[in-house]
Amino acid sequence: MKLALAAAAALTLAATAAHAAPKVSAAWSRPAAQGSTGAGYMTLSNAGPADALVAVESPLSGHVMIHQSAVANGMASMKMVDRVPVATGRSVTFAPGGYHLMFMGLTRALGVGDTLPATLVFASGARVKASFVVGLAPPVAAPARK
Numbered sequence: 001m002k003l004a005l006a007a008a009a010a011l012t013l014a015a016t017a018a019h020a021a022p023k024v025s026a027a028w029s030r031p032a033a034q035g036s037t038g039a040g041y042m043t044l045s046n047a048g049p050a051d052a053l054v055a056v057e058s059p060l061s062g063h064v065m066i067h068q069s070a071v072a073n074g075m076a077s078m079k080m081v082d083r084v085p086v087a088t089g090r091s092v093t094f095a096p097g098g099y100h101l102m103f104m105g106l107t108r109a110l111g112v113g114d115t116l117p118a119t120l121v122f123a124s125g126a127r128v129k130a131s132f133v134v135g136l137a138p139p140v141a142a143p144a145r146k
């Protein structure tokens with residue numbers, strides 16, 4: 001009886017974890033040549049337990065890095081980031097001048113209207129598929145957030 005209860009509880013936990021993965025929206029990228037570095041911008045929102053983006057995989061890039069741009073003393077720079085926390089009830093925006101993804105060594109060119117597929121890997125183990133639409137500016141459907 002105790003065992004059955006524990007199993008039921010474990011199942012409930014697993015279902016909750018799957019349901020509560022952070023969501024990605026307004027994912028977009030810029031046109032880029034084959035062999036060059038592609039950019040990735042998006043909004044992550046999290047209605048579930050606190051989580052963090054820890055890696056990104058793409059069939060079009062052997063290595064995807066998470067970067068953060070910053071301006072210090074008038075100088076713009078980028079640094080590599082191991083994880084981007086997404087707290088419960090919060091959203092994090094990846095945009096030019098801030099967090100962004102870098103898709104190293106694109107295996108094909110990205111033109112306007114193409115999509116760049118990727119899988120976002122979170123610290124919780126959640127794997128969320130994303131489709132970055134290639135364009136010159138963010139998708140207009142992006143909800144305004146402060």
Ligand SMILES: [Cu+2]
Pocket residue numbers: 067068078100101102
């Ligand atoms: Cu970068």
